[in-house]
Amino acid sequence: MTGKYEKLIHSGRAGVYFAPRLVGPLRSAARGTGIEWIDLDLHGVTGREAFLKRSAERLRLPGYFGQNWDALHECLLDQAAGGSPGAVVHWRRGDGLAKRAPDAMKTALEILQETAVGWAVTGRTYLVVVDRDSAPGLDLPPLR
Numbered sequence: 574m575t576g577k578y579e580k581l582i583h584s585g586r587a588g589v590y591f592a593p594r595l596v597g598p599l600r601s602a603a604r605g606t607g608i609e610w611i612d613l614d615l616h617g618v619t620g621r622e623a624f625l626k627r628s629a630e631r632l633r634l635p636g637y638f639g640q641n642w643d644a645l646h647e648c649l650l651d652q653a654a655g656g657s658p659g660a661v662v663h664w665r666r667g668d669g670l671a672k673r674a675p676d677a678m679k680t681a682l683e684i685l686q687e688t689a690v691g692w693a694v695t696g697r698t699y700l701v702v703v704d705r706d707s708a709p710g711l712d713l714p715p716l717r
Contacts, residue, residue, distance in 0.1 A: 578602035581716070582659070582700075587693035589686045590716035592702035596663060599702065599716070608698055609660040615667035615707065621677040624670060628681075632662070642680055649688040659698030667707035678708065 579602045593599060603610045613631045618624050625640050634648045652660075662685065670678045685701045692699035702716055 582606050582608050582698050585696045585698055587689035587699045589682055589701040591713045592704050593716055603661045607658050611660055611662045613662050613664050615670055619669045619673040624677055624681055646684045650691045653692045653695055662701045664703040665707050671709050
């Protein structure tokens, strides 16, 4: 199973997808190929401000991060220019955000998708894998 994910990671794939049922093999493949694994645990996040704060912590955004959507987008694209070989962001436990601030969830995922496209242009992997139960009502493709 890990071999499947290693090929996927080396392909420079980018985008936002539903996570596989078991993320352990994907995490192992990412780490084994030097791709950063980022656990974006959104437990307790129920609004835009809390999402931006949690993102600053988990995505290790710079101190000058402006706590708004545009700044999130710019900082994530700046990380692509920083020379990292890529990243896999595991979006989990986001059901509170989905229920209480669906517009914020939608905007956040759009920014992450745009970030993935920015990384893909450089030939590097940027995957966001979303646990199905943490984004009720979303229609994302499965990661295959």
